[in-house]
Amino acid sequence: MAERTRIARYFAPLALEEAGSFSLTDDAAVITPPAGQSLVVTTDSVIESIHVLAGATAQQFAQKLMRRNLSDLAAMGATPWRYSVNLHTPKNLPDDWFAQFAATLGAEQHRFNLLLIGGDSTTGTGNIHTTMTCFGLINNAPLRRKGARVGDDIYVSGTMGDASYALTLLQQNTPIDEALASRYHCPIPRLKLGEMLHPIATSAIDISDGLVADISQITRASGVGATIQQEALPLSTCLKNAAIEPAQKYAFALSGGDDYELCFTAPPAKREAVATLATRLKLPLTRIGEITNGNAVEVLDETGQPIMLARAGYEH
Amino acid sequence: MAERTRIARYFAPLALEEAGSFSLTDDAAVITPPAGQSLVVTTDSVIESIHVLAGATAQQFAQKLMRRNLSDLAAMGATPWRYSVNLHTPKNLPDDWFAQFAATLGAEQHRFNLLLIGGDSTTGTGNIHTTMTCFGLINNAPLRRKGARVGDDIYVSGTMGDASYALTLLQQNTPIDEALASRYHCPIPRLKLGEMLHPIATSAIDISDGLVADISQITRASGVGATIQQEALPLSTCLKNAAIEPAQKYAFALSGGDDYELCFTAPPAKREAVATLATRLKLPLTRIGEITNGNAVEVLDETGQPIMLARAGYEH
Numbered sequence: 182m183a184e185r186t187r188i189a190r191y192f193a194p195l196a197l198e199e200a201g202s203f204s205l206t207d208d209a210a211v212i213t214p215p216a217g218q219s220l221v222v223t224t225d226s227v228i229e230s231i232h233v234l235a236g237a238t239a240q241q242f243a244q245k246l247m248r249r250n251l252s253d254l255a256a257m258g259a260t261p262w263r264y265s266v267n268l269h270t271p272k273n274l275p276d277d278w279f280a281q282f283a284a285t286l287g288a289e290q291h292r293f294n295l296l297l298i299g300g301d302s303t304t305g306t307g308n309i310h311t312t313m314t315c316f317g318l319i320n321n322a323p324l325r326r327k328g329a330r331v332g333d334d335i336y337v338s339g340t341m342g343d344a345s346y347a348l349t350l351l352q353q354n355t356p357i358d359e360a361l362a363s364r365y366h367c368p369i370p371r372l373k374l375g376e377m378l379h380p381i382a383t384s385a386i387d388i389s390d391g392l393v394a395d396i397s398q399i400t401r402a403s404g405v406g407a408t409i410q411q412e413a414l415p416l417s418t419c420l421k422n423a424a425i426e427p428a429q430k431y432a433f434a435l436s437g438g439d440d441y442e443l444c445f446t447a448p449p450a451k452r453e454a455v456a457t458l459a460t461r462l463k464l465p466l467t468r469i470g471e472i473t474n475g476n477a478v479e480v481l482d483e484t485g486q487p488i489m490l491a492r493a494g495y496e497h
Numbered sequence: 498m499a500e501r502t503r504i505a506r507y508f509a510p511l512a513l514e515e516a517g518s519f520s521l522t523d524d525a526a527v528i529t530p531p532a533g534q535s536l537v538v539t540t541d542s543v544i545e546s547i548h549v550l551a552g553a554t555a556q557q558f559a560q561k562l563m564r565r566n567l568s569d570l571a572a573m574g575a576t577p578w579r580y581s582v583n584l585h586t587p588k589n590l591p592d593d594w595f596a597q598f599a600a601t602l603g604a605e606q607h608r609f610n611l612l613l614i615g616g617d618s619t620t621g622t623g624n625i626h627t628t629m630t631c632f633g634l635i636n637n638a639p640l641r642r643k644g645a646r647v648g649d650d651i652y653v654s655g656t657m658g659d660a661s662y663a664l665t666l667l668q669q670n671t672p673i674d675e676a677l678a679s680r681y682h683c684p685i686p687r688l689k690l691g692e693m694l695h696p697i698a699t700s701a702i703d704i705s706d707g708l709v710a711d712i713s714q715i716t717r718a719s720g721v722g723a724t725i726q727q728e729a730l731p732l733s734t735c736l737k738n739a740a741i742e743p744a745q746k747y748a749f750a751l752s753g754g755d756d757y758e759l760c761f762t763a764p765p766a767k768r769e770a771v772a773t774l775a776t777r778l779k780l781p782l783t784r785i786g787e788i789t790n791g792n793a794v795e796v797l798d799e800t801g802q803p804i805m806l807a808r809a810g811y812e813h
Contacts, residue, residue, distance in 0.1 A: 201535075203641065205717055206573040209539035209701060211639050222628060223525035224581050225617050232619075256524040267583075267628050292525040301541050312583050314540060314630040323527050325519065387524060395806075402522055409629075414748050488503065 182276045184302055191283035191409040192266075195290060195297035197480055202298045210298040214264060221259035222316035225249045229308035231368075234331025235353060239278045243285035244367045247438040249389070250315035251293055251370035252441040258324040258375040259317030261293050266300040267312040274304070277354060293372065309398065324445070325377055329403035333383055333446040333472040336369050336455060338464055340417040341392055342430065345437025361419055368441035378445055381454050385445040392437040393490060396478050400422055411435070412483045415467040435480060436490060446472055483489050498592045500618055503571035507599035508582075511606060511613035515579065518614045521675070524793070526614040529577060530634060537575035537633035541565045549682075550667060555594045556628050559601035560683045565705070566631035567609055567686035567755040573634030574640040574691040577609050583628040584615040590620070609688065611794050640694055645719035648789040649699055650761040652771060654780055656733040657708055658746065661753025677735055678729060679734040684757035689778055694761055697770050701761040707752040709806060711760055712794050722791025726801045731783040752806055758797040780810055 182190075185238035188205050196202035201211040203317070214220045222377055227233055227246040234241075248265070254261055307452070314440065319428060350357045371387075386395045393409070393484060400407050416436045423430060447455060454467075459466040473479075477478070480488045498506075504521050512518035517527040530536045536740040543549055550557075562582070570577055582602070593594045594758060606612060606805070611631075629768065636771040661679035685769045687703075696703060700719055702711045709725070716723050730750045763771060768784075789795075 191790045207639075207642050208569040208715075209537045209575065209633070211573070211635070213535045213537050218535070219527050220528050221525045222581065222615060224583055226583050226585065226619060226628075227584060228619060228621065230765060231621050235596050253524040257527070259525065265538065266632060267540055267542050269544060269626065297537060299540060303542060305547050310541075310585065310626050312628050314581065316802060317525070319527070322526070323523075326523050327519075390696070398522075423668075470682065487577065 185432060187276065187279050187455050192300070193211050195283065197422060199296045200299055202296070205299060206390045210297060214411050218318040218320050221254055221319055221323060222261070222314065223250055223369065224255035224312065224314040225253065226312040228310050233383065239281035240285045241366050243282050244289060245288065246311045246313050247289040247293070247357060248368050248370050248441060252351065252368065252373060252387040252389065254315060254317035254384050255269050255321065255370045255372045256324065257317070257376035258385070259319045261295040261315070262318045263296055263298045263316040264290070265298055265314045269310040270302070270304050270379055271306065271309070272304045284482040287477040301381050317422060321379055324375065324382055326384055326402035328384040329399050329405055329472045330448070331384055331405055331436070331472055331474045333448055334452065334468050335409065335444065335446050335472065336466050336468055337388070337394065337415065337444050337471040338374055338466055339440070339442040340415045340420070340434030340465070341388070341421050341440055341442065342437050343417050344368065344439035346420055346423065346433045348439065359415040362465070365439060368439065370441060371443045371464070374443055374458070374464060375459055377462070381443040381447050381451050381458065383447060385443055388442050388444055389438060390443065391437050393478050393480065399444070399446065400472070400476070400478055403420045405469055406473040407478045408473050409470035409478065409480045409487060410425070411480050413467065413469045415465055424434050452497070500758050501750045503595050504594065504758060507595050508613060508616070508793055509602050510601045511599065515612045515614055518612070521615060528614060534634040534636050537570055537639060538630065538633055539566055539569035540628065540630040542626060542628040544626050555597035555605065558683050559598050560627065561631050562627050562688050563602065563605040564684050564757060566629045567688060568586045568703040568705065569682065569688045570631060570633035571691035572640060572759060573633070574695050574701070575635045576692060577611040577631070578634045579612055579614045579632040580606070584616070584618040585626040586618070586620050587622065587625070588620045594798070595779065598633045609686070615782050616634045631699065637695055637733050640691065640698055642700055642702050642715050644700040644720040644760040645721050645788045646699055646764070647788055647790045649723055649764055650768065650784050651712065651723060651725065651760065651786040651788065652782050652784055653689055653704070653708070653731065653758055653760045654782055655756070655758040657704070657756055657758065657782070658736055658749030658753050659733050660684060660755035662736055662739065664751045664755065668789060680710070681755060684755065686757060687759045687780070690759055690774070690780060693774055693778070697767050697774065698761040699765050701759055704756045704758050704760055707754040708760065709751050709794050709796065710754070715760070715762065716788070716792070716794055719788070722789040723786055723794045724789050724800065725786035727796050727804060729783065729785045731781055769811050
């Protein structure tokens with residue numbers, strides 16, 4: 182199928198409700214953010230064998246691509262609005278792959294309320310490369326990595342370490358249940374949480390590279406340090422029950438990455454507000470440590486002794 | 498060098514003047530288009546061995562990437578404003594490559610007056626992949642592919658076929674002079690022309706896939722046909738003097754692609770305005786044919802006979 186036919190058949194329907202996409206038939210899109218709103222722009226790639234497994238399905242590509250990008254919007258407290266997609270695929274990839282990829286994007290954009298506005302595609306050799314540029318809206322100041330203050334509490338949403346635990350099992354070809362696999366394949370961007378953190382949080386980041394590595398981004402940007410209580414880390418029932426050493430479970434939680442939960446800081450005066458938010462969102466928000474006047478991220482065991490990490494997180 | 502260090506050293510200086518880039522240290526950028534202006538968004542990749550030669554320099558990647566994207570803005574009549582970049586590079590690529598790539602982007606953004614706001618990078622195996630998303634501004638309706646009317650003149654800027662002629666020689670390892678090579682490596686986006694075409698043109702497109710293929714996009718979008726006079730095609734002195742068959746010269750001009758000149762339509766009443774614009778921009782604007790009430794793009798030789806094209810243009 183020619184590129185033009187493929188775009189018209191599979192992708193143009195995803196752009197239908199944005200007149201400025203020109204049905205993906207023009208050189209560029211023309212969009213106008215609503216008056217008084219700022220545009221939040223992020224971009225991330227999903228590449229075969231790096232961000233998804235070799236031989237990943239079209240659905241897995243589309244979900245990971247959309248959700249990695251949306252997670253960055255969540256970390257800024259932005260609301261999803263529009264997106265564009267770049268595809269590089271092997272020449273012999275069947276049309277069905279594109280049909281599946283676009284159908285998944287369609288389901289994702291319906292779920293997260295955003296619209297396709299453009300993109301480009303090439304075919305050639307090598308791995309599948311997909312890139313998304315994602316546009317969100319905010320009408321107030323964005324949540325930043327910068328802003329954490331000494332004495333602030335540190336929180337994480339959901340549970341830690343499941344994605345990297347799942348990845349390890351998948352790479353070993355160990356059969357795992359769908360719920361655990363989806364923690365790696367199909368993370369949940371914490372968009373509602375990000376939107377509602379504006380009056381509460383002093384800083385925020387999404388956990389993509391690993392908890393300690395990502396908290397280091399907050400402490401570096403804010404000019405502070407952090408202490409994390411290892412036993413406070415929220416582990417899923419699944420990871421708690423796993424037949425592996427406790428140290429390995431904590432290693433997944435501390436440096437595994439790919440969880441796409443939010444980590445944020447807030448002053449102790451906001452503890453009740455955080456608890457109320459957790460109840461309202463039906464999402465655990467766990468206090469795992471505090472911001473210090475140091476310049477490092479220290480993880481303490483249950484006796485208060487610092488733990489040496491073999492690996493802080495994923496380095497690109 | 499770690500990704501973070503590389504970003505801070507080479508790329509953050511390119512984002513310095515846009516506060517909403519947060520020096521490339523946050524999850525996303527926050528930008529606000531000036532009041533009353535719409536945002537024009539385009540995205541294109543430059544992949545090794547597809548859009549640039551295997552072993553292309555960092556400078557060639559950066560220039561082709563920037564200019565392919567800017568050419569799309571030119572075709573819409575938009576003014577460059579901001580951009581983001583995605584990089585995928587082999588693990589062993591030396592830091593110097595990134596220094597060169599960023600230095601070239603810096604020179605390009607200074608020349609074309611736009612600023613970096615974000616991006617992402619990964620390292621792995623395979624060819625170098627670079628992607629740009631480019632943001633322009635317009636305060637009136639964009640130039641579209643749609644809008645050509647029966648009886649309109651068809652114009653192209655500059656000369657046709659040089660880029661594909663240069664590419665053919667480069668692929669044969671024939672030594673060629675820098676001016677010709679730059680027609681392939683470093684095309685000139687016709688931004689000023691695009692901006693000034695608003696009151697003149699009824700439709701416009703940039704010539705990336707090949708003249709006939711790109712005019713077909715105009716005729717398809719506008720529901721019209723076109724007739725092109727082959728002998729009217731503007732050939733450079735270099736291509737005119739080339740020791741190859743005339744038919745081959747016209748084949749480069751008609752279907753070679755990669756010229757990144759603008760093709761546009763305008764009613765005959767605008768001939769004087771087009772001539773004035775050409776003089777003002779010191780850029781040839783050549784009338785090469787007219788819009789018809791057919792539904793195909795026909796190329797006629799000097800006796801008025803239709804020419805069969807072996808290949809209309811580049812199909813992705």
